[in-house]
Amino acid sequence: MASFFRRSISSELVRICGGSEDVFIPLLSAVPVxxxxxxxxxxxxxxxxxxxxxxxxxxxxxxxxxxLVKQLKVNSVIEDVTAGRSxxxxxxxxxxxxxxxxxxxxxxxxxxxxxxxxLRALPRGRTLVEYSSPNIAKKFHAGHLRSTIIxxxxxxxxxxxxxxxxxxxxxxxxxxxxxxxGAGFQRFGSQEKLKENALQHLFEVYVQVNREAEHDVSxxxxxxxxxxxxxxxxxKAVLLWKQFREITVQEYKRxxxxxxxxxxxxxxxxxxQSKTQEVLNDLWTLGLLKTTEKGTGVVDLSEQGDMSSxxxxxxxxxxxxxxxxxxxxxxxxxKTFGFDEMIYVTDKSQSVHFQQLFQILRVMGHHWAxxxxxxxxxxxxxxxxxxxxxxxxxxxxxxxxxxMMHNMNQSKTSKVVCDPEQTANQIGISALIIQDFKGPxxxxxxxxxxxxxxxxxxxxxxxxxxxxxxxxxxxxxRDETLTHFxxxxxQDHRSISVLxxxxxxxxxxxxxxxxxxxxxxxxxxxxxxxLVSSAHRxxxxxxxxxxxxxxxxxxxxxACLVLASGMKILGVSPVEKM
Ligand code: ARG
Numbered sequence: 001m002a003s004f005f006r007r008s009i010s011s012e013l014v015r016i017c018g019g020s021e022d023v024f025i026p027l028l029s030a031v032p033v034x035x036x037x038x039x040x041x042x043x044x045x046x047x048x049x050x051x052x053x054x055x056x057x058x059x060x061x062x063x064x065x066x067x068l069v070k071q072l073k074v075n076s077v078i079e080d081v082t083a084g085r086s087x088x089x090x091x092x093x094x095x096x097x098x099x100x101x102x103x104x105x106x107x108x109x110x111x112x113x114x115x116x117x118x119l120r121a122l123p124r125g126r127t128l129v130e131y132s133s134p135n136i137a138k139k140f141h142a143g144h145l146r147s148t149i150i151x152x153x154x155x156x157x158x159x160x161x162x163x164x165x166x167x168x169x170x171x172x173x174x175x176x177x178x179x180x181x182g183a184g185f186q187r188f189g190s191q192e193k194l195k196e197n198a199l200q201h202l203f204e205v206y207v208q209v210n211r212e213a214e215h216d217v218s219x220x221x222x223x224x225x226x227x228x229x230x231x232x233x234x235x236k237a238v239l240l241w242k243q244f245r246e247i248t249v250q251e252y253k254r255x256x257x258x259x260x261x262x263x264x265x266x267x268x269x270x271x272x273q274s275k276t277q278e279v280l281n282d283l284w285t286l287g288l289l290k291t292t293e294k295g296t297g298v299v300d301l302s303e304q305g306d307m308s309s310x311x312x313x314x315x316x317x318x319x320x321x322x323x324x325x326x327x328x329x330x331x332x333x334x335k336t337f338g339f340d341e342m343i344y345v346t347d348k349s350q351s352v353h354f355q356q357l358f359q360i361l362r363v364m365g366h367h368w369a370x371x372x373x374x375x376x377x378x379x380x381x382x383x384x385x386x387x388x389x390x391x392x393x394x395x396x397x398x399x400x401x402x403x404m405m406h407n408m409n410q411s412k413t414s415k416v417v418c419d420p421e422q423t424a425n426q427i428g429i430s431a432l433i434i435q436d437f438k439g440p441x442x443x444x445x446x447x448x449x450x451x452x453x454x455x456x457x458x459x460x461x462x463x464x465x466x467x468x469x470x471x472x473x474x475x476x477x478r479d480e481t482l483t484h485f486x487x488x489x490x491q492d493h494r495s496i497s498v499l500x501x502x503x504x505x506x507x508x509x510x511x512x513x514x515x516x517x518x519x520x521x522x523x524x525x526x527x528x529x530x531l532v533s534s535a536h537r538x539x540x541x542x543x544x545x546x547x548x549x550x551x552x553x554x555x556x557x558x559a560c561l562v563l564a565s566g567m568k569i570l571g572v573s574p575v576e577k578m
Contacts, residue, residue, distance in 0.1 A: 002030060002113075002116060002118075002503045002504070002505070002506050002507075003025075003115075003116050003117050003118075003506075004100050004104075005028075005042060005077065005092050005097075005100070005503070006024075006025045006028045006042065006117065006118070007021060007025065007117070008077040008078065009024070009028055009042055009044075009077070009078060009090050009092075010023075010024035010025050010028065012072055012073065012075070012078065013044075013072070016068065016071045016072060017054050017068070019054070022117075023052055023054075024044070025117050025118060026117075026118045026121055027044055027045070027048045027049075027052070028042045028043070028044055028090075029042065029043060029504075029507055030042055030500065030503040030504040030507060031043055031089070031500070032501075032504065033497050033500050033501045033527065033531065040091065040092045040094055040097045040496060040499065040500045040503065041089050041090060041091050041092070041500075042089075042090045042092065043087045043088065043089045043090070044087065044088045044090070045086060045087050046061055046065055046085070046086050046087065046088065047086065049065075055068070061085075062083070062085055065083045065084075065088060066083045068083070068088070069081050069082070069083040069088060076093060076096070077092055077093055077096060078090050078091070078092060078093075079091045079092060079093050079094075094491055094496055095487045095488055095491065096487075097496070097499050097500070097503075098487035098490040098491070098495065098496075098499055098551075098555075099487040101499050101502050101503065101558065102485065102487070102490075102499075102554045102555065102558050105502075105557070105558040105561055105562070106554070106557075106558070109561045110565075112505065112561065112562060112565065113505035113506040113509060113562070113565070114160055114161065114162075114506075114509065114565075116506035116509075116510075118506055118507065118510055119161060119506060119509065119510055119513075121510070122161060122510070122513055122514070123340070123341075124161070124162050124163055125163060125164070125339075125340030125341065126163065126164045126165075126166065126337065126338060126339045126340050126341075127155075127158045127163045127164070127165050127166070127339060127340065127341050127342075127343065128165075128166045128168060128333060128337055128339040128341070128342045128343070129151050129154050129155045129158070129165060129166070129167055129168065129342075129343045129345070130151070130168045130169070130170050130342070130343065130344050130345065131147045131148060131150065131151020131152065131154075131155075131167070131168075131169070131344075131345040132144060132147050132148040132151060132169050132256075132261070132263070133147060133169055133170040133171060133172065133346070134171065134172065134252070134393075135171070135172030135173075135177070136171060136172060136173050136177075136178075136181075136202065136244060136245060136248045136268075137177060137181050137202040137203055137205070137206040137244070137248075138172065138177065138203070138206065139203070139390070139391050140199075140390070140391065140392055140393040141390060141391075142379075142380040142383040142390055142447070143346070143347040143377075143379070143380075144393070145380075145383075145390075145393060145396060145432075146347070146377050146380065146436060147345045147346055147347070147377070148256070148259065148261055148393075149259070149261075149432070149433050149436060149437075149571055150345050150375065150377060150436075150437075150441065150518070151167070151343075151345040152167075152259075152260075152261045152571040153433075153437070153518050153569065153570055153571050154343055154345065154375065154516055155167050156568065156569045156570070156571060157509070157512060157513055157521075157569050158513070160509075160569055161509065161513055166264050166265065166337055166339065167262065167263045167264045167265070168263060168264065168265045168266075168267065168333075169252075169263040169265070169266045169267075170267065170268060170269070170329065171245070171248075171249070171266060171267075171268030171269070171270075172268065172269060173245050173248075173268035173269055173270045174268065174269040174270040174273050174325070175269065175322075176223070176227055177206070178226070178227060178230055178241055178244075179223035179224055179225075179226045179227025179228075179230070180206065180209050180210060180213060180219075180223040180226075181202065181205060181206050181209065181244065182223070182226035182227070182229075182230070182237060182240055182241065183209060183219060183222035183223040183225075183226045184205040184206060184208060184209025184210075184212075184219075184223075185205050185240065185244075186222070186226075187209070187212075187219075188205060188208060188209075189201070189205050194243075194247060195247075198247040198248060198250075198251050199248065199251050199392055199394075200392065202244060202248065203391060203392075209223070241270075245268070245270075249266055252393075255393050255394050255397065258394075258397050258425060258429075259393075259397065259429055259571075260429070260571060260573050261571070267329075269322075269325045269329075271329075272325045272326075272328040272329040272332060273320070273325060273328075275328040275331075275332055276320035276324045276325055276327075276328050277320075278328070279313070279320075279324055279327050279328045279331065280297065280313065280314055280320065280324065282364065283297075283299060283313065283364070286364060286365075288300070288363055288364065289313070289314070290307075294316055295316035296312050296314060296315060296316050297312070297313050297314030298310045298311065298312050298313065298314075299311050299313055299360050299363065301356060301359045301360070301363070311323055311356040311359070311360060313327070313360070322353070323353060323356060323357060323360070326353075326357050327357060327360055327361065327364075330342065330357065330361055330369075330372065331361075331366075334366070334368060340368075340371060341371040341372070341373065342371070342372045342373070343372075343373045343374075343375060343516070344372070344373070344374045344375065345375045345377070346374070346376065346377075347376065347377055347378070347379065348376035348377060348378060348442055350374070350376070351374060351376050354372075354374035355374070357372075358370075358372050358374075373516070375441065375516050376441070376442055377441040377442060378441065378442050378443045378444040378445065379444040379445075380436075380444070380445060380446075380447050381444065381445070381446045381447065382446050382447045382448070383396070383447040385398070385399040386399060396432070397425065397428070397429065399428075399449070400425075400428030400429060400431060400432055400452075400453075401421065401424045401425040401428045402424075402428075403428065403449060403453055404424040404425075404427050404428040404431070404453060404461075405420065405421065405424040407453060407455070407461075408420060408423070408424055408427075408578065411455075416577050417577050417578060418577075423575050423577070423578055426464075426573055426575050427460070427461055427464045427575060427578060428453070429460075429572070430460030430461065430463065430464050430567075430572040430573075431452045431453050431459055431460035431461050432452060432460070433460055433570060433571055433572055434458075434459055434460030434463060434522060434570075434572070435447075435451070435452045435459065435460065437518035437519060437521075437522045437570060438458065438519060438522055438523070439519060440517065440519060441517055441518075441519075458526045460572060462526070462529060463525055463526065463529055463563070463567060463572065464572075464574065464575050464578060465578060466529040466532055466533055466563065467560065467563050467564060467567065467574045467575065468574075468575050468576060468577055468578045469533075469536065470532065470536070470556050470557075470559065470560035470563070471560065471574075471576050471577070472577065473536070473541065473553075473556055474553070474556065474557055474560065476542075477541060477549070477553055480546075480549065480550060480553065484550070485547075485550050485551045485553075485554040486547050486550075486551055487551065489547060489548045489551035489552070490551050490552070490554075490555055492539070494531070494534055494535040494538055494539060495535060495539065495552075495555055497531050497535075498528070498531045498532060498535055498555060498559055499555070501524075501527060501528055501531055502528075502558065502559065502562055504524065505524070505562055505566070508520045508521055508524040509521070509569075518570060521566055521569060521570060522570065524566065525563060525566045525567065525570075528559060528562065528563060528566075529563065531559075532556070532559045532563070535555070535556075535559075536556070539552050539555075540552075541553055541556070
């Protein structure tokens with residue numbers, strides 16, 4: 001497929017310019033369908049040829065480009081080559097396009113696009129991705145939801161591209177809030193309610209105790225006392241804390257499952273708390289820990305060593321902070337998992353925190369800090385459910401499912417689904433994800449249920465609908481053998497547009513992986529769905545002559561595979577019927 005064409009064009013370029021194919025392959029990109037509907041093209045920018053020393057910047061570039069193009073021969077793969085001021089365009093044989101793309105999809109459906117040569121530029125290894133990371137007893141806000149789905153996408157993408165991925169959930173399971181929670185639970189907690197609905201009950205206790213602590217000193221002193229007992233590992237206090245934690249993790253595991261999300265490790269702040277003393281000792285030994293007049297411990301992060309920028313890693317009473325636990329966690333993860341790169345996904349308000357974390361690791365001499373990355377994202381405004389503002393993850397999923405159920409009940413076509421609730425759950429989640437992934441991650445956006453769940457337009461529902469329709473078509477014709485097909489039946493502009501678009505899948509994956517942004521893949525799949533829908537409307541299978549029908553089925557089967565593959569990477573599980 002795309003690799004085949006890039007290789008052929010490259011070998012022709014090598015014949016004239018010398019060098020190796022590997023130089024040209026990554027420079028050739030498939031032309032987006034919107035620009036030229038009818039011609040399967042690749043293009044090469046003149047600037048990239050200059051940068052690679054193939055053309056010289058001294059001489060007139062257009063003359064050089066034209067000279068080069070005159071020497072290139074058209075052959076069975078390349079039908080035509082044209083030179084422009086800034087790009088050289090290669091038009092490839094349309095019949096060959098259909099033949100190669102669909103044969104490859106048929107033979108190796110699982111890895112189409114994923115093994116492309118242009119992806120070799122990406123480093124491979126072990127990637128640790130940390131995401132979701134909610135805080136026990138506190139709200140699971142829209143930011144946690146974004147972290148969950150973005151982290152899931154990044155993990156899927158890295159895995160699909162051949163990395164060994166470790167998925168980590170870093171729970172907020174330590175800190176003064178547990179003093180309050182412990183004191184609160186002793187006052188108005190109930191074991192029954194905890195068993196009934198743990199997240200809700202813990203949250204209620206937490207809200208109530210915070211309210212009372214505002215005007216009641218005894219609550220505050222109880223909280224301090226409870227936290228002290230925890231820090232000293234007093235058995236009863238630890239037992240209660242453990243119960244809160246375990247019950248919360250169990251609940252989250254169940255809910256994540258509804259989202260199709262999972263983790264290899266749950267290790268929260270509490271686990272690293274005990275390792276912070278070691279971090280402080282190391283910093284001290286390295287001469288990096290400075291004490292201020294107030295008695296706090298800081299690390300100087302300025303270039304000039306004048307404390308114009310620094311990070312506080314120790315309170316005046318000697319206890320550690322959020323960032324100290326993060327340093328401990330990073331060091332411990334490096335030791336335990338031996339990752340090559342580590343990715344943190346949180347909202348952009350924590351960007352400074354992570355920059356400081358990476359700087360601390362660097363000044364400690366850990367060169368691998370350069371392969372630690374923070375993926376920041378923006379705020380979602382107005383995400384609320386029937387119960388009000390988002391407090392619990394499950395409410396958002398329920399709301400998406402219920403609204404989707406309602407929409408499905410209104411449309412007559414949905415009667416065929418055997419498990420409507422599960423289907424509505426899946427589609428509702430798809431809608432949330434696609435809405436969230438459409439723009440640049442750092443942008444803030446306003447949430448709107450109506451828009452999110454629209455069946456037409458660029459939504460997750462539309463992707464699912466397109467996929468389900470293709471699956472239904474393929475099911476209807478499953479008995480018709482698909483071993484042979486004649487590519488000459490796929491030379492109309494709709495078929496060519498779909499095929500030409502499929503050529504770009506590897507480039508889109510590359511772009512997504514380089515920038516860790518889902519929008520490239522989302523937009524690719526949305527365009528694919530539009531192209532396929534139009535093809536589906538105009539290129540009937542039923543009633544067409546056998547040869548033609550088979551060729552078209554092949555086209556739809558191929559598009560369906562790529563659609564499903566991309567959706568799965570995004571964390572959207574494709575439905576069979578809807
Ligand atoms: N629990 C934190 C919060 O809700 C997010 C944790 C982010 N990860 C980290 N390693 N600090 O804000």
